[in-house]
Amino acid sequence: MVFFLNIRSLIESLNLNRCDMLKRIKISSDRMKSLTFFRCSELVKINVVTPNLHRLEYCGYIISFSSNISTLSEVKLEFARPIALNAQKIEFLTKLNHPKLLTWRVGSTQNVITSKELRKIQPSPLYNVKQLKLLAVFIPKRDEINKLVDALLWISPLPETLSIEWEHVIIVRYFIYGPLYHI
Numbered sequence: 001m002v003f004f005l006n007i008r009s010l011i012e013s014l015n016l017n018r019c020d021m022l023k024r025i026k027i028s029s030d031r032m033k034s035l036t037f038f039r040c041s042e043l044v045k046i047n048v049v050t051p052n053l054h055r056l057e058y059c060g061y062i063i064s065f066s067s068n069i070s071t072l073s074e075v076k077l078e079f080a081r082p083i084a085l086n087a088q089k090i091e092f093l094t095k096l097n098h099p100k101l102l103t104w105r106v107g108s109t110q111n112v113i114t115s116k117e118l119r120k121i122q123p124s125p126l127y128n129v130k131q132l133k134l135l136a137v138f139i140p141k142r143d144e145i146n147k148l149v150d151a152l153l154w155i156s157p158l159p160e161t162l163s164i165e166w167e168h169v170i171i172v173r174y175f176i177y178g179p180l181y182h183i
Contacts, residue, residue: 078105085114098128126156
């Protein structure tokens with residue numbers, strides 16, 4: 001099912017939850033401030049034309065995503081398939097247009113680590129994110145924390161705050177002011 005939503009009404013928030021017949025959607029609205037896609041399993045393409053959107057939540061498979069959002073303050077993200085950071089995920093992150101706060105929930109910290117080869121050919125997708133928060137379901141091994149911090153600083157090289165948490169316990173929190181140094 002292809003769905004075009006042109007909202008000229010007073011709707012400021014839209015939540016699409018388990019819309020399993022939805023394959024493609026285009027949302028156009030001048031008033032929309034909050035948009036949520038939660039486990040729409042057949043969704044393959046989203047086009048968002050909402051210049052005043054401030055909050056986006058997405059939980060699902062990696063899909064084609066396009067937008068004209070320049071005012072995005074907050075993004076909450078969770079990909080359905082636990083795979084390492086690849087070109088598709090990097091493209092998705094890039095199209096978020098650098099929100100101020102990105103909260104990313106992952107099953108394993110390995111889901112954010114990318115290969116050095118891919119880093120050489122891809123630019124950092126979120127260079128202007130101010131707060132990057134990773135919520136991991138499983139606790140990383142001690143030797144993985146340095147790799148994880150390195151991967152997150154590649155994804156978003158200039159954060160003011162970088163948090164890594166699992167089950168409501170903070171593992172690492174960096175407050176970075178001034179020039180960023182390689183850790």
